[in-house]
Amino acid sequence: MIRIYNTLSREKEIFKAITPKKVNMYVCGPTVYNYIHIGNARSAIAFDVVRRYLEYRGYDVKYVSNFTDVDDKIINRAREEGVDEMTIANKYATAFDEDTLPLNIRPASVRSRATEVIPDIITFVQDLVTKGYAYESQGDVYFRAKKFHGYGILAHQDLAEMEANAAGRLNDEEMTRKEDPIDFAVWKASHSEExxxxxxxxxxxxxxxxxxxxVMSQKYLANTLDIHGGGIDLAFPHHTNEMAQSEARTGQKFVNYWMHNGFVNVNNExxxxxxxxxxxxxxxxxxxxDPMTIRYFLATTQYRRPINxxxxxxxxxxxxxxRIRTGYRNLLFRMDNAVVGSDSTIEDEIKQHxxxxxxxxxDDFNTPxxxxxxxxxVTLANTYTDENEVKxxxxxxxxxxxSTMMGIFGVDGLADRSELTTEQKxxxxxxxxxxQMHNFELSDQLRNQLRDLxxxxxxTATGQRWKHER
Structure with a gap:
């Protein structure tokens, strides 16, 4: 029975999928104007682990994520480099795929880009306007935040405080366009032909x-999602606004389980x-x-906790x-002289672990x-390796x-990181x-040659063991 900490309720809740043994899961992806930072990687890995474990538990997971490929940051970067926005977006979307591949992050079932769903976005905004939840002002379209009952509840923020903070960030021009400081843009007017x-x-x-x-979550998944994930910094305003506009449009609950991963600090800052x-x-x-070390480092801290x-x-x-690799490989060496049979006592211990x-x-994906x-x-493997007889x-x-457990963490290659060359063999x-000939002087010379390679x-008492050095 899986329990998930729901940011909305601030409690661990028993997970119950909308459709038995199927999970609709949406995770916010990056804005593709630069290489992703380690915090982006942490989020991608955290939810990759969640996905892998749900699949291990027998769920069919449809995992949808996005690239934000139209945004002020992309426009500004394009101006700086003297190219068009799509050149920037394509460059860094490709970089995302190239940089996440060595970390063994599985591709999303659907990886949609904002520019691919513009007609759907316009229809969505039109529906909000028709329902009175959004209004046009000088070419912009804003969502009436206060009209949505419970606005801000996801981030557990006070409405009056949000209004004061929003007003402090707006210039006079923006204030004149908005009915209320906390209203947010669902469509932005173009102010330049370029x-x-x-x-x-x-x-x-x-x-x-x-x-x-x-738009993308509802287009590729459903009006109501099992899980929506992202970094804790997205709880407000991004996910708060997603929740408000989605539920305003459909009249249905948008997400059953809101999951947010913690920050990555660098040298405690x-x-x-x-x-x-x-x-x-x-x-x-x-x-x-060693990319797998990076993967291990980011995957084995509980997803809600900060990482330093x-x-x-x-x-x-x-x-x-x-230590894990060595324990695994040492036991793997013993398979060459293992005898047929099994040891029920050891197997019972394995099953308990x-x-x-x-x-x-x-328990909320408690990876530590x-x-x-x-x-x-691994300790059991080390002990069993040293036995006179291995079943x-x-x-x-x-x-x-x-291997299965480490695979849930997304860490592969326990057997070895590369093949032996003909010379090494x-x-x-x-x-x-x-x-065997008791020529220990030659044995030592060969050891030194191998070290150089x-x-x-x-x-060991059970034979020679080797491993690749870094």
Whole structure:
């Protein structure tokens, strides 16, 4: 029985899908005007883990996400570089796919772009105007926030405080266009022939930021979603406005479970360009040799908790992942001389750790507690590896359990990160023969040669083991 913390209720609630064993899930994607930063990557990984675990539990998950490819940031970036907006959007949408691939983030079932649904957006806005929830003003169209009962409830914000804060951010021109300071734009008038725009009943313009996610989620999923996810910074105003305009249009509940992941801090400070600690995933991948360590680091903190990123915490993650890899590979070596049969006592212990893993993940995807079960299995693998006799069926169950759990975290490649070269294989085989002949001087020479080729060798009571060095 899975329980999910719902931002709307601020409580863990038992998850019940609208359609049995099917999940409609929408997660906000990036605005494609730059390489995504580590916070974007954290959100993508967090909800990839949620998706993977739901699938592990037998759900058919339809996962929809978006690219915001029309926005002030994109327009400004295009002006800076002297190109059109779509050139910028296409460049960084492609970069997103290239940078998330090494982190083993599964592609969305549907990855829609705002510019692909402009007719749907215009229809949506027209419906809001017809229902009296939106109004046109000098080519802009604004949503009447106060007309929607419960506006701000998702972010648990006071309406009067929101109104005061909004008024403080508006200039005189914006104040004259709006009926109320907290009203928000669902359609923006074009003020330049050079800006990207589309013809609409209100003149040439483009969609507001919030409207696109309402349109895409309802177009590709349903009026009511099982899960809507994103960073905690999106709870207000983005998700608050999505909720208001969606429910105003359909008269139905928009989302059953609102999920928000925590921030990524850098060296214990909030990441920002002004502090000089803005870290893009693109740069991280260029400067770090093991993408799976980055994946492990971002996947194994409980999604609602903040993460502190630093070179030290990333190296700690590398060390932890290496312990898992080593335990897995050492047992894998024993499969060469495993005997037919099984050990019921060991298998019962394995199954209990799997149940503990599931219990943790069922509790709002508690990855740290689930990871503790993985390390219990790794400890068991290390102990079993050193036994005089290893039963094949039991070893296979242990290896499969570790691999499955780490697969839910999205961490692959436990067996090894690359194949041996012909030279490496020959030296390893020659070293086995040298030790059998008690030629330990040659054995040591071969070990040194292997080390120069990036292979470290360990001699154990059950034979020679090797692994790739970084």
């Amino acid at each position: 800006e990207i725009s589309w013809q609409s009943p209100w003149g040439k313009g483009r969609p507001g930021w919030h409207i696109e996610c309402s 909030k990441m920002s360009k002004s502090l000089g600690n803005f870290t893009t995933l693109h740069d991280m991948l260029a400067n770090y040799d 990123y630093s070179s030290e915490t990333l190296e700690q993650a590398r060390g932890a992942l290496d 799997v149940r503990d893993f599931e219990f943790a993940m069922d 507690n689930a990871l503790a079960s993985v390390f219990e299995l 094949k069926a039991t070893a296979e169950l242990l290896l499969e359990s570790i 020959s030296l390893l085989e020659a070293r086995v023969v040298a030790r 990036g292979i470290s060798v360990e001699d």
